[in-house]
Amino acid sequence: MSALVELANVSKTFDVSPPWLNRVIERKPPTYLHAVSDVSFSIARGETLALVGESGCGKSTVARLIVGLYAPSAGSVRVDGQDMAVAVKGNDEAARALRRKVQMIFQDPYASLNPRWRVADIVAEPIRTHKLITDRAALDKRVAELLGFVKLTAKDGEKYPHQFSGGQRQRISIARALASNPEFLICDEPTSALDVSVQAQVLNLMKDLQREMGLTYLFISHNLQVVHHIADRVGVMYLGRLVELGDKRAVFGDPQHPYTRMLLDAIPDLQMTGKARTPVAGEVPNPLNPPSGCAFNPRCPKRFAPCDRERPELATFKGRDVACFAARNPI
Amino acid sequence: MSTPSPVLEVKDLHIEFPTRRGVLKAVDGVSFSIAPGEVLGVVGESGAGKSLTGAAVIGLLEPPGRIASGQILLNGQRIDNLPYEQMRRIRGRQIGAIFQDPLTSLNPLYTVGRQLVETIQTHLDLDDGAARDRAIRLLEEVGIPAARERIGHFPHQFSGGMRQRVVIALALAAEPKVIIADEPTTALDVSIQAQIITLLKRLCREHGTSVMLVTHDMGVIAETADRVAVMYAGRIAEIGPVADVIHKPQHPYTVGLMGSIPEFDSERERLIQIDGAMPRLDAIPPGCAFNPRCERVFDRCRQARPELMPAATSLAACWLHEGRA
Numbered sequence: 203m204s205a206l207v208e209l210a211n212v213s214k215t216f217d218v219s220p221p222w223l224n225r226v227i228e229r230k231p232p233t234y235l236h237a238v239s240d241v242s243f244s245i246a247r248g249e250t251l252a253l254v255g256e257s258g259c260g261k262s263t264v265a266r267l268i269v270g271l272y273a274p275s276a277g278s279v280r281v282d283g284q285d286m287a288v289a290v291k292g293n294d295e296a297a298r299a300l301r302r303k304v305q306m307i308f309q310d311p312y313a314s315l316n317p318r319w320r321v322a323d324i325v326a327e328p329i330r331t332h333k334l335i336t337d338r339a340a341l342d343k344r345v346a347e348l349l350g351f352v353k354l355t356a357k358d359g360e361k362y363p364h365q366f367s368g369g370q371r372q373r374i375s376i377a378r379a380l381a382s383n384p385e386f387l388i389c390d391e392p393t394s395a396l397d398v399s400v401q402a403q404v405l406n407l408m409k410d411l412q413r414e415m416g417l418t419y420l421f422i423s424h425n426l427q428v429v430h431h432i433a434d435r436v437g438v439m440y441l442g443r444l445v446e447l448g449d450k451r452a453v454f455g456d457p458q459h460p461y462t463r464m465l466l467d468a469i470p471d472l473q474m475t476g477k478a479r480t481p482v483a484g485e486v487p488n489p490l491n492p493p494s495g496c497a498f499n500p501r502c503p504k505r506f507a508p509c510d511r512e513r514p515e516l517a518t519f520k521g522r523d524v525a526c527f528a529a530r531n532p533i
Numbered sequence: 534m535s536t537p538s539p540v541l542e543v544k545d546l547h548i549e550f551p552t553r554r555g556v557l558k559a560v561d562g563v564s565f566s567i568a569p570g571e572v573l574g575v576v577g578e579s580g581a582g583k584s585l586t587g588a589a590v591i592g593l594l595e596p597p598g599r600i601a602s603g604q605i606l607l608n609g610q611r612i613d614n615l616p617y618e619q620m621r622r623i624r625g626r627q628i629g630a631i632f633q634d635p636l637t638s639l640n641p642l643y644t645v646g647r648q649l650v651e652t653i654q655t656h657l658d659l660d661d662g663a664a665r666d667r668a669i670r671l672l673e674e675v676g677i678p679a680a681r682e683r684i685g686h687f688p689h690q691f692s693g694g695m696r697q698r699v700v701i702a703l704a705l706a707a708e709p710k711v712i713i714a715d716e717p718t719t720a721l722d723v724s725i726q727a728q729i730i731t732l733l734k735r736l737c738r739e740h741g742t743s744v745m746l747v748t749h750d751m752g753v754i755a756e757t758a759d760r761v762a763v764m765y766a767g768r769i770a771e772i773g774p775v776a777d778v779i780h781k782p783q784h785p786y787t788v789g790l791m792g793s794i795p796e797f798d799s800e801r802e803r804l805i806q807i808d809g810a811m812p813r814l815d816a817i818p819p820g821c822a823f824n825p826r827c828e829r830v831f832d833r834c835r836q837a838r839p840e841l842m843p844a845a846t847s848l849a850a851c852w853l854h855e856g857r858a
Contacts, residue, residue, distance in 0.1 A: 256722040256723070256724060257722055367810045368579075369810060370810070397578035397579055397749060398578070398749070398751070398790065398793050398794055399578065399789060399790055399793045399806065399807045400578075400810065401793065402792075402793035402794075402795075402804040402805065402806040402807075403806045403807075403808070405795070405804055406803050406804055406806055409802070409803065424722065424723065426723070426797075427794065427795040427796060427797060428795050430795065430797055431795035431801075431804065454797060464724060465723060465724065467727070468723040468724045468726065468727040469723060469727075469752065470726075470727070470730070470750070470752030470753055470755055470756040471752070471755060471756060472751060472752050472755045472779065472794065472796065473755075473796075473798075485692050485694055485695075485724075485725065486722070
């Protein structure tokens with residue numbers, strides 16, 4: 203399998219300094235928020251990579267970097283061998299082709315569909331933008347086919363988004379994303395706003411579409427069970443960095459990073475086996491002022507000497523990559 | 534479970550919304566009771582009527598929503614028909630409330646200490662010093678470090694998890710008999726959610742407080758509740774001990790709901806899905822409201838609406854269980 207998406211040492215820094223006048227008069231220093239620091243991974247064709255982590259860990263920023271909504275402060279995002287930062291601006295044939303190949307599905311199906319457009323126009327927009335079909339009848343046929351993929355009917359195309367339930371709207375978003383024949387879909391919490399039974403419908407649909415069309419997914423979620431169900435590989439993020447990355451069976455079955463273990467322990471036990479759970483201590487620190495060394499060290503039960511001074515790098519251990527001193531040097 | 538007299542009893546509750554296009558029945562004949570110290574989980578999807586039922590119990594139903602019929606009894610006394618002032622004294626003193634979003638349930642302009650003292654003095658006869666001491670003790674009890682300093686802070690100075698702890702302290706301020714917790718952990722990250730569930734469970738056990746826990750998250754229910762009521766389209770579809778409902782669901786809707794939750798130990802390629810969506814309130818089908826989505830539907834289901842009937846160790850509103858108890 204060849205890599206479709208490659209991130210090499212990608213960082214994104216946001217300038218959150220106080221306004222210029224305050225900096226001059228009150229002598230406040232400029233401040234920067236390191237939303238994503240030095241993230242590298244690749245996604246093979248036809249594979250699903252999931253990113254998990256708590257609010258503010260940078261997983262959505264990674265999604266926006268890949269799709270080109272943000273330009274990386276350092277490092278590069280390459281899709282199909284082309285630099286995404288160039289492709290979003292470029293006007294040549296190759297850049298346009300790349301934009302067509304990458305599409306995104308957003309979390310909130312109430313906010314991501316234009317309420318004043320008919321569903322057929324929403325789904326047809328990428329086709330019109332990329333001038334894939336210009337013939338009116340062929341366009342209608344294609345829209346009907348796309349709506350069929352997501353288990354809606356051609357008649358639904360005449361309606362407006364408000365006439366649909368949350369799950370149906372998310373399916374419309376999927377139809378729109380599929381309209382330009384993409385190869386790579388970035389799904390940012392696509393089921394978080396949905397009820398569980400509807401979530402199951404959408405997850406099943408996404409799996410079916412992947413199999414039929416050979417799609418590659420980057421799936422972002424905070425729900426570990428959903429990720430376990432849909433992903434092939436998993437990356438766990440904490441304060442802008444990847445702390446563990448590997449096959450989902452390795453990462454979930456035998457987590458090596460204490461943070462991954464903590465996330466897994468925090469999931470309510472539906473089977474009610476009564477197994478003891480490690481109490482989760484503390485909260486995510488302020489990203490403007492992250493702890494020195496390993497960012498997880500203040501909450502970590504396995505912290506030892508080097509953790510608050512040095513930052514562990516990702517290194518392969520037990521069949522996955524993990525950034526932790528304690529995992530590699532068990533005491 | 535029902536041997537001691539229940540703290541809270543809801544009898545045949547109907548909540549309706551008059552609209553220009555007719556009356557919508559949002560809650561349609563819901564009955565349950567909560568024993569002292571018991572945690573009753575109420576699950577269901579958006580629009581099933583679970584939050585409305587909770588709002589009705591604390592008397593905070595937003596107009597034009599109204600209780601059309603039925604009774605709500607607290608310690609055997611009706612509270613659904615009390616005048617506003619009387620209900621105000623019960624709310625907070627005897628029934629506490631915890632809502633989903635801790636940022637909107639705290640006043641951003643007052644320090645948390647002032648809000649706690651205000652609640653304590655409204656309901657308990659304590660002078661300023663004693664109320665303040667009690668507020669600090671409450672903050673310590675809900676696990677806020679350096680409570681003595683934090684009491685002077687404003688809500689925005691707390692993180693989401695800490696804010697929810699303050700809200701729990703507020704709910705417990707006057708030692709209520711029952712707490713209505715509406716999605717108390719939904720807005721929180723998983724690691725914080727686990728902390729809050731553990732805290733809520735411990736405090737309620739220590740204080741002997743009963744809880745009506747409204748949530749859409751079956752995992753939270755499994756961890757916390759003694760019994761669970763599954764709601765669908767304004768009615769209870771199934772109610773029973775939490776382990777039985779999770780492991781041996783009796784209503785086809787509960788079976789589908791449980792199957793649609795992804796789990797770690799299963800390598801299932803597809804999740805069980807319930808096709809379709811919950812009906813809108815103006816288009817609830819005749820008979821059993823679940824019948825158009827039900828895999829085991831038969832003629833009876835389309836004609837008559839099933840009431841709760843015994844099904845194994847639970848009660849289920851499903852014709853499949855008729856005459857089988």
